[in-house]
Amino acid sequence: MNDLPKQEETTLSFEKIKKDILHPLQNHKGLELWIVFLVTVIAVCGWAYIVQLRDGLGVTGMRDYVSWGLYIANFVFFVAVSLVGMLISSILGLLRIDWITPISRISEMIAVAFVAVSGLVIIMDMGRPDRVANVIIHGRFQSPILWDITVVTTYLMISLLLLILPMIPDLAICKNELKKASPIMKKIYNVLSLGYINTPSQHKHLHRMIKTLMVLIVPVGLAIHTVTSWLFAATLRNGWDTTIFGPYFVAGAFVAGAAALVMAMYFFRINYKLQDYITDVQFDYMGKLMVAVCLVYLYFNLNEFLVPGYKMKTGDDVHLKELFTGHWAVLFWCSQLLGNVIPIILLLMKKFRKPLPLMLISIFVLASAWIKRYVIVIPTLLHPHLPIQNVPENFVHYFPTGIEIAVTVLSFALALLIITVLAKIFPVVPICEIAEQRGIEVKIED
Amino acid sequence: MKEDSSKNGRRKFLKNLGVTVGAAGVVSSFSLLGAAKAAAKEPAEMVNLLTQDGQLVQVDKNQLRPTVTAPLNELQKRGREGIPGKSFVMVIDLSKCRNARKCMAACQNHHQLRPDQHHINVLQMQDAEYTAPYFMPKPCQHCDNPPCTKVCPVDATFKRQDGIVLIDNERCIGCRFCIAACPYSARIFQWTEPKDAEKYKDLTYNIEANVPQKKGTVSKCLFSADRLRVNKLPSCVSSCPNGVYYFGDRNEDAVTNGTTHETVRFSKLIEENAGYTLMPELGTKPRVYYLPPKNRAFKFNGDLLNEENLH
Numbered sequence: 233m234n235d236l237p238k239q240e241e242t243t244l245s246f247e248k249i250k251k252d253i254l255h256p257l258q259n260h261k262g263l264e265l266w267i268v269f270l271v272t273v274i275a276v277c278g279w280a281y282i283v284q285l286r287d288g289l290g291v292t293g294m295r296d297y298v299s300w301g302l303y304i305a306n307f308v309f310f311v312a313v314s315l316v317g318m319l320i321s322s323i324l325g326l327l328r329i330d331w332i333t334p335i336s337r338i339s340e341m342i343a344v345a346f347v348a349v350s351g352l353v354i355i356m357d358m359g360r361p362d363r364v365a366n367v368i369i370h371g372r373f374q375s376p377i378l379w380d381i382t383v384v385t386t387y388l389m390i391s392l393l394l395l396i397l398p399m400i401p402d403l404a405i406c407k408n409e410l411k412k413a414s415p416i417m418k419k420i421y422n423v424l425s426l427g428y429i430n431t432p433s434q435h436k437h438l439h440r441m442i443k444t445l446m447v448l449i450v451p452v453g454l455a456i457h458t459v460t461s462w463l464f465a466a467t468l469r470n471g472w473d474t475t476i477f478g479p480y481f482v483a484g485a486f487v488a489g490a491a492a493l494v495m496a497m498y499f500f501r502i503n504y505k506l507q508d509y510i511t512d513v514q515f516d517y518m519g520k521l522m523v524a525v526c527l528v529y530l531y532f533n534l535n536e537f538l539v540p541g542y543k544m545k546t547g548d549d550v551h552l553k554e555l556f557t558g559h560w561a562v563l564f565w566c567s568q569l570l571g572n573v574i575p576i577i578l579l580l581m582k583k584f585r586k587p588l589p590l591m592l593i594s595i596f597v598l599a600s601a602w603i604k605r606y607v608i609v610i611p612t613l614l615h616p617h618l619p620i621q622n623v624p625e626n627f628v629h630y631f632p633t634g635i636e637i638a639v640t641v642l643s644f645a646l647a648l649l650i651i652t653v654l655a656k657i658f659p660v661v662p663i664c665e666i667a668e669q670r671g672i673e674v675k676i677e678d
Numbered sequence: 679m680k681e682d683s684s685k686n687g688r689r690k691f692l693k694n695l696g697v698t699v700g701a702a703g704v705v706s707s708f709s710l711l712g713a714a715k716a717a718a719k720e721p722a723e724m725v726n727l728l729t730q731d732g733q734l735v736q737v738d739k740n741q742l743r744p745t746v747t748a749p750l751n752e753l754q755k756r757g758r759e760g761i762p763g764k765s766f767v768m769v770i771d772l773s774k775c776r777n778a779r780k781c782m783a784a785c786q787n788h789h790q791l792r793p794d795q796h797h798i799n800v801l802q803m804q805d806a807e808y809t810a811p812y813f814m815p816k817p818c819q820h821c822d823n824p825p826c827t828k829v830c831p832v833d834a835t836f837k838r839q840d841g842i843v844l845i846d847n848e849r850c851i852g853c854r855f856c857i858a859a860c861p862y863s864a865r866i867f868q869w870t871e872p873k874d875a876e877k878y879k880d881l882t883y884n885i886e887a888n889v890p891q892k893k894g895t896v897s898k899c900l901f902s903a904d905r906l907r908v909n910k911l912p913s914c915v916s917s918c919p920n921g922v923y924y925f926g927d928r929n930e931d932a933v934t935n936g937t938t939h940e941t942v943r944f945s946k947l948i949e950e951n952a953g954y955t956l957m958p959e960l961g962t963k964p965r966v967y968y969l970p971p972k973n974r975a976f977k978f979n980g981d982l983l984n985e986e987n988l989h
Contacts (some may be wrong), residue, residue: 287870288868288869288870288871288893288894289852289867289869289894290869290870292869294869295867295869296795296857296863296865296866296867297863299854299857299858299867300854300858354853357853358851358852358853358894359850359851359852359853359854359867359868359893359894359895359896360850360851360852360894360895361851361852363832363849363850363851363852364851366832366834366849366851367831367832367851369832370832370833370834370849371831371832372830372831372832372833374828375828375829375830375831375855376829376855377829377831377853377855378831381831463855463858464858466828466829466859467825467829467858467859467861468825468859468861468960468962469858469861613858616861616863617861617862617863617957618801618816618862618863619801619802619803620863621799621801621802622782622794622796622799622800622801623794623796624794627794
């Protein structure tokens with residue numbers, strides 16, 4: 233897998249790499265407009281959250297039976313997407329697979345943004361966010377929520393480090409090259425680059441630290457999504473009471489994360505004009521990777537639905553019938569076919585692994601991944617062990633309200649804003665690593 | 679009052695306290711005996727106080743402490759500990775339930791709930807296609823292996839020594855994990871301002887009745903723990919006109935019928951009527967026992983039992 237096209241190496245010099253990658257940071261008006269747009273969206277949707285704070289969670293579609301709704305589905309989705317950081321820069325990195333070099337930083341940016349917002353989404357779902365400190369004051373380590381908070385924050389910290397540490401040489405370059413940067417940004421580059429001038433000893437130490445983090449993030453990344461699945465699997469409800477939820481969620485997270493990464497790769501390739509770095513090779517391999525993770529996920533889906541579907545145990549039967557042929561059939565089959573089966577078939581063909589087709593397929597995969605989480609969270613709550621009776625009509629169904637949708641948009645806008653700001657102030661493609669990989673000498677002035 | 683407060687502050691405070699206490703004719707909750715002992719050791723400035731039974735007594739000023747101004751903490755502490763030596767159980771005789779719903783109304787009244795909020799809910803049940811339908815009142819099962827308290831991240835819902843599972847809505851963060859975890863759908867959430875929130879907003883929170891209810895927190899059946907403390911039966915039990923409910927103490931092996939006030943042996947009642955618990959396969963070990971709907975004195979008069987009603 234390590235055969236990068238040879239002809240590119242001859243055409244690139246270190247100066248050209250620096251120019252190509254740093255140029256968009258300061259000369260991209262569209263990006264600034266995009267930031268303004270995102271901030272506006274956040275402000276408008278922030279108002280929806282204020283309404284929810286004022287009037288209580290009654291402004292959502294949730295009621296006593298469907299007591300977890302869109303927000304929890306979003307939470308699971310955000311955690312899932314964030315797992316791409318572990319998949320790309322850690323698992324593949326440790327395997328010394330070198331086509332990931334130009335996209336590893338983008339994947340870390342996605343990881344940081346999505347895991348940070350996942351924490352906020354949980355707070356947005358709380359009935360009493362004013363008492364969030366109780367989790368520390370009265371925290372019980374027997375509760376999976378405490379485990380989740382622990383691993384989410386740990387994963388955020390390690391992901392941040394895995395974003396910043398490998399970027400130190402590039403930050404030293406930013407410090408020297410970005411003359412037009414604001415004084416604050418100059419200061420940030422100066423502080424974060426820690427006086428790095430690429431001496432052999434600095435290089436050795438830095439890479440040793442990065443390697444340690446890459447190993448550390450594997451168990452933490454597995455834990456974050458496994459524990460998230462336990463929020464469901466630790467209950468006695470039909471549809472959640474299953475032992476494969478941990479690996480099932482991790483497999484699904486790789487699918488969602490890979491799709492999100494492809495979309496981001498495509499966006500930066502076009503907008504930052506990085507065609508020489510994020511090449512067709514990367515898309516081709518990402519397409520193949522997606523087939524691999526989709527196959528694993530398909531295997532888990534077979535286990536998760538075929539086995540109980542074969543038995544049709546009391547309780548499971550109502551739930552599964554609703555998913556297979558009932559109210560939830562359209563969403564369920566959409567998520568399975570568009571997000572799993574069809575992408576596997578299409579991506580086996582080389583022409584669909586080109587940038588544009590792959591990006592379009594990824595949109596479907598990511599949307600299906602979100603629908604999948606919605607279908608995991610809500611139908612189970614509609615099928616409790618005992619019948620739902622003597623309650624108003626709106627307790628028996630669930631559909632998100634405008635407020636819920638606005639708060640959802642808010643969380644997505646926040647994640648996009650974090651990625652955009654990171655990509656506005658930091659080089660999205662690692663300059664030094666690319667140069668090293670292509671045998672070009674890295675020079676960093678003091 | 680803190681030890682390090684200034685003398686002036688203390689004098690002023692004591693003066694105020696003396697006036698207030700004297701005028702109201704109540705005595706603060708300090709130990710008169712302790713005060714007398716200290717006074718004997720080191721005579722100091724004395725103040726006159728009127729006790730609850732109308733006696734005028736002299737007390738050393740240094741021994742005065744303000745009344746415990748945190749009855750909330752006391753209630754919380756007492757509520758978390760439970761009633762020592764007790765092990766509460768409920769027995770529900772399904773052959774007697776004819777869906778009068780007086781239990782639901784009494785419960786909603788006691789716990790300040792709206793008509794669509796149920797700590798106890800009378801369900802129409804039919805276990806399989808050709809089995810006889812029946813009414814089943816469903817309170818919290820107060821499980822001995824409660825799935826709800828396990829998952830609470832802040833110990834807001836907990837099990838006490840007398841077996842009751844309680845909830846502290848002064849601590850609950852509203853994550854609703856307990857609602858997801860409860861297989862009996864016994865828990866509700868205050869999605870909006872609770873009923874009569876304005877009317878009860880100054881009331882001190884009573885954890886044993888979970889009133890006043892609070893927006894953004896979970897609520898559930900508490901076996902009327904506040905009534906148990908004063909030797910009363912739970913609201914639902916007392917209000918049933920049909921003799922459905924027995925309530926009592928498993929340690930004493932005695933349960934009392936809320937309608938007839940007849941007290942019977944718990945073990946005998948269960949044995950003779952083949953009492954059972956709900957969904958024992960889940961391992962929750964409920965404290966609510968059911969007697970099967972056998973030899974009913976009346977016909978099932980429920981709504982049409984269609985698929986919808988059963989799930």
